[in-house]
Amino acid sequence: MKKQYLLCNKSDILIQIHPSIKLMFCAFPVYFNGISLHVESSQHSVSATRGSSATLPCHYHYEPELSAPRRTRVKWSWLPSNIINTPKAVVQETEVMVAMGNHHRTYGSFKGRVRLRRSAPGDMSLVINELQLNDTGRYRCEVIDGLEDDSVTVDLELRGVVFPYFSKKGRYHYNFFRAQRACQDQDATLATFEQLFTAWEEGLDWCNAGWLADGTVQYPIHAPRDGCGGNLAPGVRSYGHRHRLLHHYDAFCFSATVKGTVYFLNHPAKLNFTEATEACATDGSQIAKVGHLYAAWKLTGLDRCDAGWLADKSVRYSITHPRANCGPPLPGVRSFGFPALSMKFGVYCYQ
Numbered sequence: 001m002k003k004q005y006l007l008c009n010k011s012d013i014l015i016q017i018h019p020s021i022k023l024m025f026c027a028f029p030v031y032f033n034g035i036s037l038h039v040e041s042s043q044h045s046v047s048a049t050r051g052s053s054a055t056l057p058c059h060y061h062y063e064p065e066l067s068a069p070r071r072t073r074v075k076w077s078w079l080p081s082n083i084i085n086t087p088k089a090v091v092q093e094t095e096v097m098v099a100m101g102n103h104h105r106t107y108g109s110f111k112g113r114v115r116l117r118r119s120a121p122g123d124m125s126l127v128i129n130e131l132q133l134n135d136t137g138r139y140r141c142e143v144i145d146g147l148e149d150d151s152v153t154v155d156l157e158l159r160g161v162v163f164p165y166f167s168k169k170g171r172y173h174y175n176f177f178r179a180q181r182a183c184q185d186q187d188a189t190l191a192t193f194e195q196l197f198t199a200w201e202e203g204l205d206w207c208n209a210g211w212l213a214d215g216t217v218q219y220p221i222h223a224p225r226d227g228c229g230g231n232l233a234p235g236v237r238s239y240g241h242r243h244r245l246l247h248h249y250d251a252f253c254f255s256a257t258v259k260g261t262v263y264f265l266n267h268p269a270k271l272n273f274t275e276a277t278e279a280c281a282t283d284g285s286q287i288a289k290v291g292h293l294y295a296a297w298k299l300t301g302l303d304r305c306d307a308g309w310l311a312d313k314s315v316r317y318s319i320t321h322p323r324a325n326c327g328p329p330l331p332g333v334r335s336f337g338f339p340a341l342s343m344k345f346g347v348y349c350y351q
Contacts (some may be wrong), residue, residue, distance in 0.1 A: 016080075026043050035063070038149050039058065044155065047159055050133060050160065075097070081214075106117070113128060133188070136156055161254070161256075161298035166210075211249055216241050218238075318334075
């Protein structure tokens with residue numbers, strides 16, 4: 001069968017095609033009739049709060065401009081934060097939305113929460129409503145016109161707080177999957193490296209190693225000391241990837257804005273854990289989780305020098321303005337650990 005060769009885009013690259021296959025593949029950039037498609041974003045990183053809306057910018061245009069509109073297709077896909085650094089050969093982006101003209105389709109957990117902004121010709125920006133903790137990651141906007149396509153990526157981050165978390169049995173009791181569950185139980189997710197690094201920049205210093213969302217084990221240090229890297233420079237120390245089932249560490253969790261209020265319950269008497277849980281229910285709320293308390297401290301400035309029970313059976317309190325008799329001279333969430341459930345404290349409720 002005779003072979004045919006076509007000149008691609010006036011270049012000296014020859015592309016061999018089978019005469020029965022009516023497709024032509026050209027080296028990038030691709031042009032049709034001397035016109036090229038360009039996809040761009042005004043922002044490559046967007047930060048938002050949990051429960052709010054976020055707009056991921058994406059705009060396409062042709063060079064030179066067209067005199068009449070063409071039927072193009074746009075596809076938004078997503079790579080979650082926990083697999084962004086995974087080798088490309090073993091990851092696959094998840095479809096978020098596909099649209100052409102007035103027709104569109106959304107997928108998975110994004111159904112009913114996403115739309116295209118379309119504020120001007122060529123605007124294919126993605127609007128995500130009711131942002132969830134697991135929405136963080138890298139989003140790809142791909143515009144397709146026949147055989148030609150171009151794409152751009154935008155990272156979505158949530159503003160929140162990273163906190164170390166360990167089992168009531170002591171340090172280093174979580175494999176990766178138990179660490180995931182422990183964070184979820186506290187209304188949080190395993191933190192990404194980027195989130196932990198930001199927390200370190202903001203002053204987080206913690207000597208115990210913990211799991212991150214990508215399966216690595218790391219810890220942030222500002223004041224190097226014996227048992228914490230010795231005389232090595234301050235930074236985020238990494239053990240690298242560890243076996244997700246066999247190896248055991250603590251966890252670094254990430255919590256964002258909560259849709260509600262965390263408050264210290266004014267009660268005439270101190271309470272044991274059972275009484276504390278019942279007292280919150282009687283007040284029309286529920287006992288707060290650790291993620292609730294950290295988010296309230298970091299994002300709303302909760303400042304209370306009273307130790308109180310939380311849902312995981314720990315006792316903690318949050319300080320925004322350090323003062324005498326309220327612990328160390330730095331802001332933070334103080335912990336009494338996991339005392340006997342019969343001991344008497346206050347309680348933090350979430351409504």
